[in-house]
Amino acid sequence: MGKIRTTYTKEIKLKAIHLYENEDMGIRSISKELGIGFTTVLRWIAHYKREGIQGLEEKRGTSRNPFKGRANKGYESDTEKMKYVSLFLNFDFLGTQLYFFVNTTNST
Template sequence: MGKIRKTYDIEYKLQAINLYLEEGMGAKSIGKELGIAYAIVERWINHYKREGIQGLEEKRGKAKGYNKGRPKIEPLSDAGKIQRLEAENAYLKKLLALKKEMILKRKR
C-alpha cells in the first residue's frame, strides 16, 4: 500500500516561509516549531523562491499541460465493440499462423 501524504494549505506554508524570511529562522528550527520535517520546509522555501506563491499550491493529482493525464474514453457502441473484436480476432489468427510457421521451420 502507498503512503498517505498529508497536505498543507497555503496559509500554513506561508507561515513557514515568513518565519524563514522575516524572522531569519532555519528550516530545522521552523520544522521543530511547526511539528513537520525540515525537508518539507526546505522544499516549500525552494518552491517559493522559484515560483513565488504559486509554487506553494498543491500540484499532486493535476495533469500538466494540454492533453495530459488519462484520456476520457466514451463507452463503445455495439457496432464499435464488434469492430474491435473482429480486428482482435484477425490479429490473433495472424499470430497463430506465424507461430505455426515458426514451429514447422524448427522441425525441418
C-alpha cells in the first residue's frame, strides 16, 4: 500500500505559487522553506498554470468517469435529498425488521 498524501490548504498552495511567480524563488527553495516535497510544489505550479486557481482545488475522491470513483452526492434540490434520506431510512428500517425476523425464526 502506498503512502498517504498530506492535504494542504489552498492558502499554502497560493503561497507557494506567489513565491514562485513574484519572488522568483526556485521550486527546491520553495519546497525547503515550506517543508513540502519538491514534486508536490511542482504539481501545484503545473495545475495553476493549466487551470488557474481552480487547479489548486482538492480533486481526490472525484472522478471524471461516471462509472468509476465515489458516487456523486451533489443533490439538485432539497426534495431530491429528502428522497434519498427517506429511501435510506426505509431500507434501514426494513433491514432491521428482516434481521429481527431471521434471528427470531432461526432460534426456535
